[in-house]
Amino acid sequence: MAQKRNHRKPHSALARDQRLFANSRVWTWEGLASPDNGQAYTTAENRTPFGWTVLPHDLAQQLVKRPRNWFIGVRALCRAPDGAEWMESRLIDLPSRNIQQVSNAYHELRADTLAAQRTSQVYDMGWICQTWSGKRPEDPMELWHYHYAPEGIIRQATNDEKLIRRMAGPGFSQERYDRWQQVNREYLEDRKRVLEQENAA
Template sequence: MKPQKRIRKRHSAIARDQRLFSQCRLWTWEGLASPGDGQQYTTAEKRTPFGWIDMGHDLAHQLLKRPRNWSVAVRALCYSPDGAMWMESRIFDLPSYNLQQIQGAYHQLRADVLTAQRTAQVYDLGWICQTWHGTRPEDDLELWHYQYTPEQIIRQVTNNEKTIKRMAGPGFSQERYDRWQQVNREYLEDRKRVLEQENAA
C-alpha cells in the first residue's frame, strides 16, 4: 500500500495580507506641520508584539491598496478662553472598503464636526483610521480615536496613566491655532471653487 501524499494547504496571499494589516492606523492633523518641510503629514503605524511601530512609506502604500475593515473618525480639538478643552468627533465603520474611495465622506464629516462647534474655538481638526480583522473589537469608550490627542482630553475618558502616556500628543498652542485657522480658510476656499466648477459642468 502506497503512503498517502500529504496535501499542503495552498498559500493565500490575500489571507496573509489581511493578517499583516489587521491592526494598523493612520492619522493626520491639519494644524501640525512636519519639522522638515513645514507640510502636513500622515502618521502610519502597525501593531506588533513590541507595540506600535512606524510602517514606512511602502507598507503604508500597500495598506491602502486593498479593501479592508476600517473604523474612521474625524475629530476637532476645541479650546475656550477659560482654558476648557474638549474634542468633537464623528465615527463610522467601513467593512471591506478601499479607504481611498471615501474622500467625499471626509468632506461631509468634516463639515458635520465643524457645524457642532464655533470655528473660533477649534484649534485643530484631523482624521484617524484604524483597521480590524474578523469581528470589530469591543471598545465602549472608542478609545482608539483619542490617539495623539492632548493629555487633558484623554483624561476625560480614562485615568490609566500608562494609556495616557502612550497615546498623548501635543496640546493647544497659539501657533497651532493660527496655522489651523489659516488651513481651514484655504480649505473652504478650495471646496467652494471645486463645487462651483462641478455645478457649472
C-alpha cells in the same frame, strides 16, 4: 513507496495581507507640520508584539489601497476662552471598503464636526482610520480615536495612566491654533471652488 502528501494550505497573498494589516491605523492633524519640510503629514502605523511601529511608504500604500474593515473618525480639538478643552468627533464604520474610494466621507464628517463648534474655538482638526479583522471589537469609549490627542482630553475618557502616556500627543499652542485657522481657510476655499466646478459641469 507512496509519497506523503503535503497537507499545508497553499500560500495566500491575500490572507497574509489581511493578517499583516489586521490592526493598523492612518492618521493626521491638519495643524501639525512635519519637522522636515513644514508641511502637513500623514502617519501610518501597524500594531506588532512590540507596540505600534511606523510603516514605510510602500506598506502604507498597500494598507490604504485594498478593501479592509475601517473605523473612521474626524476630530476637532477645541479650547474655550477660559482654557477648557474638549474634542468634538464624528465616527463611522466602513466594512470591506477601500478608503481611497470614499474621500467624500471625510468632507462630510469634517463639515458635520465643525458645524457643532465655533470655528474660533478650534485649534486643530484631523482624521484617523483604524482597521479591524473578523468580529468588530467592542470599545464602548471608542478609545481608538483618541490616539495622539492631548493628554488632558484623553483623561476625559480614561484614567489609565499607562494608556494615556502611550496615546498622548502635543496640546494647544498659539502656533498650532494659527496654523490650523489658516489651513481651514484654505481648505474651505478649495472645497468651494471644487463644488462650483462640479455644479457647473
